[in-house]
Amino acid sequence: MFHVVDHPCVKAKLTILRDRATGSKQFRECVEEITAFIAYEALKNLEVETVPVETPIASATGYRIRNDVVIVPILRAGMGMLDGLLRLVPDAKVGFVGLERDHETKLPHEYYCKLPAAGPDSVAVVVDPMLATGGSLAAAIDLLKREGFRQILVLAIVSSPEGRDAIEATSPEVKVYTGCLDAGLNENKYIVPGLGDAGDRIYGTL
Ligand SMILES: O=P(O)(O)OC[C@H]1O[C@H](OP(=O)(O)OP(=O)(O)O)[C@H](O)[C@@H]1O
Numbered sequence: 794m795f796h797v798v799d800h801p802c803v804k805a806k807l808t809i810l811r812d813r814a815t816g817s818k819q820f821r822e823c824v825e826e827i828t829a830f831i832a833y834e835a836l837k838n839l840e841v842e843t844v845p846v847e848t849p850i851a852s853a854t855g856y857r858i859r860n861d862v863v864i865v866p867i868l869r870a871g872m873g874m875l876d877g878l879l880r881l882v883p884d885a886k887v888g889f890v891g892l893e894r895d896h897e898t899k900l901p902h903e904y905y906c907k908l909p910a911a912g913p914d915s916v917a918v919v920v921d922p923m924l925a926t927g928g929s930l931a932a933a934i935d936l937l938k939r940e941g942f943r944q945i946l947v948l949a950i951v952s953s954p955e956g957r958d959a960i961e962a963t964s965p966e967v968k969v970y971t972g973c974l975d976a977g978l979n980e981n982k983y984i985v986p987g988l989g990d991a992g993d994r995i996y997g998t999l
């Protein structure tokens with residue numbers, strides 16, 4: 794399932810991210826903010842359980858998230874989305890997958906993986922701002938499946954039709970939520986119009 798979060802606030806923040814004049818500080822802040830909007834929609838089917846709560850006036854029914862939420866940023870750029878998501882799910886665990894596209898082949902190279910154990914109620918929430926060819930996300934999903942994660946959600950900010958089709962072909966059960974679906978990829982496999990290299994813009998390494 795592939796879902797574009799269609800919201801005026803997402804559109805406005807995306808415009809700031811696309812703008813080549815936006816500097817790293819504002820870029821980072823905006824990535825964090827837009828992540829919360831996308832997550833709001835992506836997490837709406839998490840399971841809750843009831844807990845009693847005493848208000849100053851009376852007893853009431855409270856709720857807490859029942860799933861074991863495991864946020865998995867794909868390094869580096871995915872780290873920019875982590876805090877935005879942790880604000881919504883402060884008790885989530887965090888696992889890390891390090892992947893970098895080879896500049897020649899455009900294929901992802903894995904350089905790090907540290908994930909908590911998967912349980913029956915675990916929901917892995919993979920975060921990476923860019924879904925281009927889909928190679929990096931497919932590799933991350935493979936890793937998570939091998940580690941036993943059965944429920945996988947993905948939060949992206951900018952996606953391409955090529956990336957969408959690649960994930961739908963290999964992992965149709967994975968739900969992808971994205972801020973937009975752009976026109977396609979250029980000869981360097983960058984998203985067009987996109988926002989450039991997300992990792993470089995977040996960390997000022999242009
Ligand atoms: O869909 P794909 O074609 O695989 O491309 C998308 C990947 O490329 C970017 O990471 P990059 O390799 O630039 O690493 P970085 O985050 O360290 O900059 C991006 O953050 C994704 O992980």
Ligand SMILES: O=c1cc[nH]c(=O)[nH]1
Nearest residue numbers: 925983984989990991
């Ligand atoms: O457009 C793209 C494609 C891959 N990685 C990025 O950061 N941007």
Ligand SMILES: [Mg+2]
Nearest residue numbers: 990991992993
């Ligand atoms: Mg990069």
